[in-house]
Amino acid sequence: ETGVTQTPRHLVMGMTNKKSLKCEQHLGHNAMYWYKQSAKKPLELMFVYNFKEQTENNSVPSRFSPECPNSSHLFLHLHTLQPEDSALYLCASSQEGGVLAVGNEQFFGPGTRLTVL
Amino acid sequence: AQKITQTQPGMFVQEKEAVTLDCTYDTSDPSYGLFWYKQPSSGEMIFLIYQGSYDQQNATEGRYSLNFQKARKSANLVISASQLGDSAMYFCAMRVNDYKLSFGAGTTVTVRA
Numbered sequence: 001e002t003g004v005t006q007t008p009r010h011l012v013m014g015m016t017n018k019k020s021l022k023c024e025q026h027l028g029h030n031a032m033y034w035y036k037q038s039a040k041k042p043l044e045l046m047f048v049y050n051f052k053e054q055t056e057n058n059s060v061p062s063r064f065s066p067e068c069p070n071s072s073h074l075f076l077h078l079h080t081l082q083p084e085d086s087a088l089y090l091c092a093s094s095q096e097g098g099v100l101a102v103g104n105e106q107f108f109g110p111g112t113r114l115t116v117l
Numbered sequence: 118a119q120k121i122t123q124t125q126p127g128m129f130v131q132e133k134e135a136v137t138l139d140c141t142y143d144t145s146d147p148s149y150g151l152f153w154y155k156q157p158s159s160g161e162m163i164f165l166i167y168q169g170s171y172d173q174q175n176a177t178e179g180r181y182s183l184n185f186q187k188a189r190k191s192a193n194l195v196i197s198a199s200q201l202g203d204s205a206m207y208f209c210a211m212r213v214n215d216y217k218l219s220f221g222a223g224t225t226v227t228v229r230a
Contacts, residue, residue, distance in 0.1 A: 031216065042121075043208070043220040056216060088160055094216075102150035102212045103169050108162035 002026055004109035006091050012115045013081065021076040021112045023091030031096045032074040033106065034066060037088040049074060050096055081116045088113050119144045121211050123221035130199045131229050137184070138194040138224045140209030149213045151192040153183065156206040156223070165207075168192055199228045 004025045013019050025032060034046040048056035049068040063085075065077040074091055092106040120143040130136040142151065153165040168176045168183045176183045184193040196203055209221040 033216070040222075042222050043218075045217055048216045050216065090160075090162060092162070096216070102148055102214060103167060104150075104212075105152065105164050105167060106218055107164065108154075111160040113160065 004091060004093055004107050006089075006109035006112050008112060009110065010113050010115075012117065013078070014117050015081060015083070017081075018077070018079040020078065021089055021091075021114075023074040023076075023109055025072055025074075025091075025093035025107070025109075027093055027095070027107060029093035029095045029107070030071050031094045032068060032071070033092040033094075034074065034076055035090040035092065037090060037111070039087075043090070047076075078114075081114075083116050086114055086116045119146075119149075119211055119213055119217075119219045121209050121219050121221035123209055123224050125224045126222075127225040127227070129227050129229060130196075130203075132201060133198055135195060135197045136199055136226060138196070138207050138209075138226070140192045140194065140221060142190050142192060142209075142211050144211065144213055146213040149211055151183070151185070152210040152212070152218065153181070153192075153194045154208045154210060155203075156208060158205070162208070166194065196226075199226075201228050201230060204228045 007022045031050045036044045045058050046060045047066045067075040088111045090111045091109040094104045094106045122141045149170045151168045155163045166178045166181045168185045180197045182195045206223045208223045210218045
């Protein structure tokens with residue numbers, strides 16, 4: 001595997017289900033991100049992990065729970081979601097140095113298309 | 118707060134012609150980076166080109182070039198010699214001195230044979 005992979009690619013779940021999205025990066029990066037892409041809205045940053053520590057929680061509802069067990073893996077645990085949570089969830093990674101650099105490119109995975117019934 | 122504006126929801130271009138996608142940005146930070154990503158129907162965001170705020174020359178990557186006009190706060194993407202495979206959604210994004218990439222609403226490009 002190369003780059004950033006995400007599983008599953010498609011997920012349909014009921015509002016009472018609990019599911020998890022998985023992201024794995026094979027690039028040796030130390031920062032990982034979750035984004036939400038809804039129809040007709042710009043990409044929204046949800047969470048940032050740098051060196052496995054969460055550094056950003058962009059006012060995301062608690063029904064979304066991230067987990068970063070190591071610098072290569074990132075999970076998004078989902079529970080009691082709402083239909084408006086249906087969206088494409090994108091994972092990304094980047095290599096960050098000791099000083100934040102504006103030119104650090106983020107590499108994206110193919111996304112998980114989530115439908116909440 | 119940082120803001121990215123893409124005013125063209127959709128564009129049509131004839132194969133082999135050039136197309137320019139508009140992007141304006143707003144930030145008070147003197148150091149920032151501007152990115153363009155391509156998103157085909159498969160969903161993956163593909164990095165195309167990067168321009169730093171202190172870069173003196175416009176960035177180029179193959180058929181992609183960035184028309185960077187700092188005073189006007191614009192960073193338009195030019196795709197030359199369009200191909201059918203260029204049909205996709207294109208996003209302009211900006212990063213200042215944190216981890217956030219702020220994205221515009223995107224422009225859908227359809228290349229006609």
